[in-house]
Amino acid sequence: MRVAVAAEAVEFRPKRIRLVAVLSAVFLVAVFTVVGLLLGDTPTGVIFRTSDQVAMVCLGVLLAGGILLLARPRVRADAEGVEVRNVVTVHRFAWTDVLHVSFPDGASWARLELPDDEYVSIMAVQAVxxxxxxxxxxxxRELHRAATP
Known part of the structure; x- marks a missing residue:
């Protein structure tokens, strides 16, 4: 597969982890909702109130939101630079600050090699x-090559 890149911007997001994260989030919300609804009818002698049931559903929603953070990574690049958004952080680099784009053997995701032996992982570009x-x-790499002397 050959990708032709001129001066236009490109954007990449992970594919497989997004699917897994969405399915897992839906599953968690469904399970916690069912458990919350069934919580009121237990023969253990413990009295669960409506607030306990609502809290169980809310807990499922919170956990699902945490899992959906894994679907957040994105990389955007244009002729001037690259923006890497990982699970929590966002970094913007000019191409002149980037030594090269690499994907080391055995690595889970690509990375931007920076000066002083530093690098930033690009979680949006995953080996799977x-x-x-x-x-x-x-x-x-093509955008980087075009932007650097």
């Missing part, structure tokens, strides 16, 4: 996405 990851790394 195979061809999608290869296309993303090629596009980022």
């Amino acid at each position: 996405d195979r061809d999608h990851a290869v296309a993303a790394v090629r596009a980022l």
Whole structure:
């Protein structure tokens, strides 16, 4: 698969982890909702109130929200630089600050190599996405090559 990149912007997001995260979040909310609804009819002698049932559903929603953070990574690049959004952090780099884009053997995701032996992981480009990851790394390398002397 060849990716033609000129001066336009490219954006990549992980594919497989997004699917897994969404399905897991839906499953968690469903399970906690069912458990919350069934909580009132227990023969243990414990009295669960409506607030306990609502809290159980809310707990499922909170856990699902945490799992959905895994679907957040994104990388955007254009002729001027690259923006890497991982689970929590967002970094913007000019191409002149980036030494090269790499995908080390055995690594889970690609990374931007920076001066002073530093790097930033690009969680949006994951090894499990195979061809999608290869296309993303090629596009980022081509933009980097075009922007640096």
